[in-house]
Amino acid sequence: MPDQPQVMQCMEVWGGNALAESSVSIPGLDAWVYCKPYENSDAGGDVYYVSSCATGRITRLLLADVSGHGAAVRDIATGLRTLMRRHVNCLDQCQFVRSMNRQFTDVGKASSFATAVVTTFFAPTNALTLCSAGHPAPLLYRASSREWSLLDSRAIRGSSGGDVVVSNIPLGIDDADYEQFAVQLEVNDLVLCYSDSLIEARDASGEFLGEKGLLRVAEDIEASDPTTVVAKLLESIRTLALGNLEGDDVTVLMFRPNGTAPTCPLRNKLAAPFRVIRGAITGLISGGPIPLPDLRLANIGGAILNRFNRT
DSSP states (O other): OOOOOEEOOTTOEEEEEEOEEEEEEETTEEEEEEEEOGGGOSEEEEEEEEEEOTTSOEEEEEEEEESSOTHHHHHHHHHHHHHHHHTTTOSOOHHHHHHHHHHHHSTTOTTOOEEEEEEEEETTTTEEEEEEEBOOOOEEEETTTTEEEEOSHHHHHHHHSSOOOOOOOOBTSSOOOOOOEEEEOOTTOEEEEEOTTTTTSBOTTSOBOHHHHHHHHHHTSOOSSGGGHHHHHHHHHHTTSTTTTOSSOEEEEEEEEOSSOSSOOHHHHHHHHHHHHHHHHHHHHHTOOOOOOOOOHHHHGGGTOGGGGGO
16 A cells, blocks of 8 residues: 655655655655565665755655665664755755765775665756766656656767766765766656666566666556556566565655746745755754755756746
8 A cells, every 4th residue: 555645845855764655746746656675674775765955946866775784774874864954955966975975985884885876856947967876777768759768877978979977886885976967857757766676686588687678678668657657667577587576675766757846936935045044053953964055056046036047
């Protein structure tokens, strides 16, 4: 039975590493989260988070596959929530990913590592930036052509003709500087992120699916109704071979632009500075994160005048 729909508020961070099957509503974006920890545990090694900024224009979505289980992963999940909170008002996600990597390479966490995909959706322009740290490439469904493809830097390079160099090593392996790439989404396009249990499932011949095999499975999925896509995809994988999706955590995070929030409502513009100030004061008093915005023109200026959103 799916959980009750989660309606995100401004400056909210939602998620964790527990069992979940929920739809999420954010300004300009619809999302769906499915998480089933290994052996039906209360919590697993897959961590998922969604955050919304003070104006509701910036949505960040994270899916991480953390090594280990139990209390260690719970502590890491709590730390990731803190980082999400600290960077909730930042349009540029690079500093957030660097902070994630430092968290895994700090003293006491040297034996921990994770793969992760971090995406930031900017509602006024339907622009999506992505950063991958050793994680499988998301799937992209273009509603206009009804076609699925792998969403990674190689696909972007191939379509633009330019060179895109993207660091793609897991978090906690090295003091790497992670790059990001961008893609323009249209209303009703789907982006589907997933944990490696999907590509480690086997096909009818006993071979691992891999990213390309998963893409072939997705191509047979009818995607006109996004509320059924995740369930259909997982069921198709399970029927390919006995034991598929039973030996590890299974997590899927899918989202689409819905076209309902191309600009920031006036009430959010007026209330945003007070939300930021309240969050900063709370952080100072509690010793928690201080969610200050970055100083990009689209981030600060766009909260005042819509034309700056397109800078």
